[in-house]
Amino acid sequence: MAIDFTFPTEVEDVRLRVREFIEEEVKSKEDDGLWEADNRQKLIEVILKGRHKAKQAGLWMPHMPEEWGGMGLGPTAVAAVSSECAKTRLGSFILNCQAPDEGNMHTLLHFGTDEQKEKYLKGLCDGMQRSCFAMTEPEVAGSDPTLIQTHGVRDGDDWVINGHKWFISGARGANFAILIARTNADAEIPQERNTAFIVETNWDGWNIVRDVETMSGSHNHCEIKIENLRVPDKNILGRVGGGHELGQVRLGPARLAHCMRWIGQIELALDMMIERAKTRFSHGSLLSEKQGIQWLIADSGRELYAAKLMVLHAAYKIENKMDFKTEVSYAKHHVAQTLWNVIDRAVQVHGALGYSTDTPLSSMLAQARWARFADGADEIHQMRTAQMLLRAHDEKGSTRRATCALPI
């Protein structure tokens, strides 16, 4: 039988090492107040100390090749490690595999010239620099990047860029941004309109307007005004007109990386739900003994199980250089929905305590809400998977190919 749902020993070993590290070195440092804007300095100190320990423990950048100082794990092993990391909010920062740097590292590795890698990728890998990815704009639907209005005009060996971005995660404190701008409004193929530029954030014309306040507070998702920003030709990442393609290459694995982290959060919420149900007594029995509560637990377990299978299958496809678009779309949609469902059920079982800020559930719920529209809204993934199902049926008279071509 070729189907084997166990990890090879070396992957299981690394997963357990990360679990132990998170349990012993990271969990105790986790304190909700740490993420308040006023505690930024303390947060940085905790991350830097943790990073030192992670490096010593050989748990640095699971997603990057060894020649760049990483652990050189494949996507399936990264899935295992990331969900362990995400049991705490600090975990991925300490192992230097946090969004958006993780996605930017992949992008630079894939598209960067040697000079760009030396100048920008190296600093990210050392953990001494940070970056952001600037695509979304307030004026047009982020779901459709062919509408981007920020535009670059060639001037000699430079490009002059003007525009407006928002929700740019990690922009404050980032050393550089990967900026997506329109460079050819008339391109025959709409997906050829945009180009990616590497922009150093201390260059004139890159102006942070504000940290956008969200339903869970301010978390360094910035609004940026771009005014006559001059970028040299050599800072084009990939090719002119290749911005859309670069976004897609970046987003596939980056979406899956989010799913991996969300699985860790789902597991945490389900454990909390069960722990509460096993200790709270009402109307003659524990909550865990009530059928209504068991249904919440059962539905959560079933959805989590499906989420894990989808993520592992998508990771397996990426690892084996197979087409993974359908799998990642199904996974992103399902895992984001499951994240929301399970945390919401955990809040329900905790009652007023779940609504308070005395447990991490309230901030987990607020964070979970964006999962359903960022990196491809539910409806976009539904649209894409429906298109793939329809196309498969048109071409083969069967949807089999678009249900991930599994052998059943």
Ligand SMILES: Cc1cc2nc3c(=O)[nH]c(=O)nc-3n(C[C@H](O)[C@H](O)[C@H](O)COP(=O)(O)OP(=O)(O)OC[C@H]3O[C@@H](n4cnc5c(N)ncnc54)[C@H](O)[C@@H]3O)c2cc1C
């Ligand atoms: C916490 C957070 C962090 C983020 N970080 C970054 C970042 O670092 N860099 C960056 O560039 N962006 C970032 N974003 C922005 C994010 O990528 C966008 O929110 C996302 O792409 C959706 O774009 P939009 O908000 O403009 O929504 P819109 O595109 O306006 O969509 C709104 C809603 O319309 C519906 N919709 C849209 N199109 C369709 C369609 N074709 N069919 C059916 N329904 C549709 C969906 O329900 C969707 O949720 C972040 C957002 C959040 C909340």
